[in-house]
Amino acid sequence: MAASLTPYKDYDSKSKFLFAVDCTVFGVSENRLRLLIFEREVEPLAGEWSLLGSFINRNESTRDAASRILLELTGLDNIYMEQLHCFAEPNRDPGGPVISVAYWSLIKINQNDREFNVDNHKARWVSIDEMPELILDHGEMVTMAIRRLRERAKFYPIGFELVPKEFTLRQLLSVYEAIFDHKIDDRNFRKKILKSGLLTMLDKKDKTTSRKGSYLYEFNKDTYRQLQDKGYNFEF
Amino acid sequence: MAASLTPYKDYDSKSKFLFAVDCTVFGVSENRLRLLIFEREVEPLAGEWSLLGSFINRNESTRDAASRILLELTGLDNIYMEQLHCFAEPNRDPGGPVISVAYWSLIKINQNDREFNVDNHKARWVSIDEMPELILDHGEMVTMAIRRLRERAKFYPIGFELVPKEFTLRQLLSVYEAIFDHKIDDRNFRKKILKSGLLTMLDKKDKTTSRKGSYLYEFNKDTYRQLQDKGYNFEF
DNA sequence: ACAAAAGTGTTCAGAGTACACCCATGT
DNA sequence: ACATGGGTGTACTCTGAACACTTTTGT
Numbered sequence: 001m002a003a004s005l006t007p008y009k010d011y012d013s014k015s016k017f018l019f020a021v022d023c024t025v026f027g028v029s030e031n032r033l034r035l036l037i038f039e040r041e042v043e044p045l046a047g048e049w050s051l052l053g054s055f056i057n058r059n060e061s062t063r064d065a066a067s068r069i070l071l072e073l074t075g076l077d078n079i080y081m082e083q084l085h086c087f088a089e090p091n092r093d094p095g096g097p098v099i100s101v102a103y104w105s106l107i108k109i110n111q112n113d114r115e116f117n118v119d120n121h122k123a124r125w126v127s128i129d130e131m132p133e134l135i136l137d138h139g140e141m142v143t144m145a146i147r148r149l150r151e152r153a154k155f156y157p158i159g160f161e162l163v164p165k166e167f168t169l170r171q172l173l174s175v176y177e178a179i180f181d182h183k184i185d186d187r188n189f190r191k192k193i194l195k196s197g198l199l200t201m202l203d204k205k206d207k208t209t210s211r212k213g214s215y216l217y218e219f220n221k222d223t224y225r226q227l228q229d230k231g232y233n234f235e236f
Numbered sequence: 237m238a239a240s241l242t243p244y245k246d247y248d249s250k251s252k253f254l255f256a257v258d259c260t261v262f263g264v265s266e267n268r269l270r271l272l273i274f275e276r277e278v279e280p281l282a283g284e285w286s287l288l289g290s291f292i293n294r295n296e297s298t299r300d301a302a303s304r305i306l307l308e309l310t311g312l313d314n315i316y317m318e319q320l321h322c323f324a325e326p327n328r329d330p331g332g333p334v335i336s337v338a339y340w341s342l343i344k345i346n347q348n349d350r351e352f353n354v355d356n357h358k359a360r361w362v363s364i365d366e367m368p369e370l371i372l373d374h375g376e377m378v379t380m381a382i383r384r385l386r387e388r389a390k391f392y393p394i395g396f397e398l399v400p401k402e403f404t405l406r407q408l409l410s411v412y413e414a415i416f417d418h419k420i421d422d423r424n425f426r427k428k429i430l431k432s433g434l435l436t437m438l439d440k441k442d443k444t445t446s447r448k449g450s451y452l453y454e455f456n457k458d459t460y461r462q463l464q465d466k467g468y469n470f471e472f
Numbered sequence: 473a474c475a476a477a478a479g480t481g482t483t484c485a486g487a488g489t490a491c492a493c494c495c496a497t498g499t
Numbered sequence: 500a501c502a503t504g505g506g507t508g509t510a511c512t513c514t515g516a517a518c519a520c521t522t523t524t525g526t
Contacts, residue, residue, distance in 0.1 A: 006280035008254070008331040015294040016252040018244070019324070019335060044242035058251040058333060062324045086322040086337045088255070088298045095244040097294060099255060099335075101322045170478080187480070188516065210477040212523040235515095406505080423507075424489065431487095446504040447497040469487095 017088075018098040021065045022053035022138065024084065024145035025073075027109035028162045032127040033178040034109065035142060036073075039122035040135060044095050050135045051142070052123075053100065066103040073123070074107060080161040081105040082152075084145050087137050100137075104145040106161040153179045155231040157198060157224055166216040168206050169193070176236055184236040196232055197223045254334040257301045258289035258374065260320065260381035261309075263345035264398045268363040269414040270345065271378060272309075275358035276371060280331050286371045287378070288359075289336065302339040309359070310343060316397040317341040318388075320381050323373050336373075340381040342397040389415045391467040393434060393460055402452040404442050405429070412472055420472040432468055433459045 008014070025036040040050045052073060056065040062083065070079050084102040092098070109125065126132070128146060133139065152158050159175045173189050193199060200220050205213035244250070261272040276286045288309060292301040298319065306315050320338040328334070345361065362368070364382060369375065388394050389412070398411045409425050429435060436456050441449030 006330060008334075009279070011254070011332050014254050014291055017255050018247070018250055019253050043245070055250055056324070059326045061326060062322060083321060085319060086298060088292070088337070090295045090297060094242060096247050098244075101324070168478090185517075186478090187518085190479080191481095192515085207524095210523085211525045212476080212478055214478055233514095404505090421490075422505095423491085426506080427508095428488085443497095447499080448495070448503080448505055449497080450505055471488095 015097070018096060019056045019062075020053050020098055020100040021056060021062050021069065022051040022100050022102050022141060023066055023069055023081075024051055024102060024104040024142055025070070025107060026104065026145070026149060026162075027107050027125065028175045028178045029109040029125065031174050031178055033146075033181070034125045034127050035131060037124055037126055037131070037134065041122075045135045048135045049132045051102075051138045055098075062101045062103075066101075066105075070105060076107070079105050079107055080158070082148075084141065084148060087141065089137065092137050102141040102145070104148060106149075106158065108162060108164055110164070150179060154235050155233065157219075157227045157232065157234070159234070160198075160219050160224065166202060166204070166206075166218050168209075168214045168216060170209070170214060172217075176234070180236070189236050192236065196227070198227065251333070254332060255292045255298075256289050256334055256336045257292060257298050257305065258287040258336050258338050258377060259302055259305055259317075260287055260338060260340040260378055261306070261343060262340065262381070262385060262398075263343050263361065264411045264414045265345040265361065267410050267414055269382075269417070270361045270363050271367060273360055273362055273367070273370065277358075281371045284371045285368045287338075287374045291334075298337045298339075302337075302341075306341060312343070315341050315343055316394070318384075320377065320384060323377065325373065328373050338377040338381070340384060342385075342394065344398060344400055346400070386415060390471050391469065393455075393463045393468065393470070395470070396434075396455050396460065402438060402440070402442075402454050404445075404450040404452060406445070406450060408453075409472075412470070416472070425472050428472065432463070434463065 027034050027036070036052070037049045038052050040046050040048050052069055054065055054069050056062060060068070063081070066081055067077065067079075070081065071077050081103055082105070084104045086099065086101045088099040090097075092100075128142075131139075131142065134142065149158075153176070159172055159179065162175045162179075163172055169190055170186075172193065173184055173186060176189070177184050198219050199217040202216045202218060204216045206216055207213040263270050263272070272288070273285045274288050276282050276284050288305055290301055290305050292298060296304070299317075302317055303313065303315075306317065307313050317339055318341070320340045322335065322337045324335040326333075328336075364378075367375075367378065370378065385394075395408055395411045395415065398415075399408055405426055406422075408429065409420055409422060412425070413420050434455050435453040438452045438454060440452045442452055443449040
């Protein structure tokens with residue numbers, strides 16, 4: 001028990017719990033919304049598919065713990081991350097009384113996938129419609145995370161977390177198609193996204209996908225931050 | 237430790253925590269968004285203002301615990317309630333390593349305030365702009381809860397949780413004014429809310445506020461549930 | 473010259489916004 | 500008759516939705 005001014009006097013008699021975080025990590029590749037899953041290494045349930053998680057230590061917050069996990073995995077420490085929900089059904093974990101706080105995060109797949117390969121985790125990107133059964137309540141976490149992601153994506157500039165620093169409109173459109181799982185009219189998309197003021201057109205073209213080449217954009221950080229606070233309608 | 241198939245083998249060596257829930261309870265009265273606060277009864281920090289909370293037991297979920305608290309307080313068990321966030325900063329509680337899951341809920345003030353009076357809790361409704369300092373991170377919980385409430389209220393039919401079973405349009409409008417903290421044009425409000433299909437006009441009038449009397453409405457449960465899933469734009 | 477992706481504009485319908493007067497009734 | 504709150508309609512603007520052809524350029 002940590003140093004404290006006036007400890008709870010019946011501290012020892014109360015129920016205590018282990019505390020864990022689990023991360024739902026999303027990315028988009030090949031026009032699909034994908035999720036990073038792991039082969040669990042510890043008993044119980046070793047060898048089954050799960051989210052990446054960790055117990056938390058006495059001196060870290062849940063957010064610290066989630067960042068720590070993502071850093072170990074990707075080598076990146078500026079990943080978009082939000083708390084999702086605390087899962088605490090009694091007996092949710094056959095390993096003991098463990099309460100878990102789920103986080104969800106977004107990463108740019110192509111930018112990082114090399115690092116996953118050299119990593120010693122047994123990780124796999126799966127499309128969200130081809131997800132295998134996950135252990136414990138991790139399936140429920142994913143369902144909730146997808147719902148939350150779609151809700152955020154509708155009103156906050158979130159698609160940008162899934163796209164490289166410089167990107168084409170087609171790439172961005174395709175991220176939104178993957179998140180919302182429906183086709184988007186490209187003319188209306190361009191019109192609306194350009195009107196938002198979020199994008200700055202660069203004087204460069206990406207020639208990898210067509211002979212004509214398509215303009216690269218980056219996003220305008222000021223507008224981006226404003227819209228994170230105020231919200232904007234990103235329904236297409 | 238509960239019965240389990242294969243317990244974590246280093247269970248005893250890991251950090252363990254007490255686990256609590258705290259409830260942010262909102263209501264609307266006299267055109268103000270209000271919050272229920274309590275004089276804390278236990279040490280440490282007894283006598284200061286706080287949210288209503290409780291430790292959770294081994295065999296209840298956080299949701300059960302939050303419902304339990306609200307039931308004790310109000311005598312009602314069908315209160316609108318959502319999980320807000322898990323607060324776990326190290327040393328957030330001087331009483332020991334306690335992690336808290338915050339919930340927020342909405343209740344109809346006039347319907348229940350009698351029960352608060354006979355209750356032995358030292359409770360008080362305060363307008364959100366006249367809130368005193370709260371203990372620990374409870375102020376932060378409230379700030380986040382207000383933000384979440386406003387977000388929900390914009391897109392989901394939530395105002396109805398704050399209004400009696402039969403209500404006038406003026407009452408409903410005034411709930412939305414309180415939540416969003418700005419005046420709403422009553423003609424546009426009527427037009428939009430009636431178009432949503434959420435309301436059924438009753439063949440009764442409330443004559444307590446004017447000589448002419450104003451029609452009472454109730455909400456249409458089917459439409460209500462649909463809009464809870466799909467969402468609707470409740471910005472006025 | 474042709475294939476393949478990029479880029480561009482218009483029309484229509486529906487929703488939001490601003491705004492001012494008459495209605496019903498108890499006293 | 501009048502005071503009080505309840506109830507109603509219109510014009511304008513803006514946004515969203517549907518929809519098809521031209522441009523560029525490497526081969």
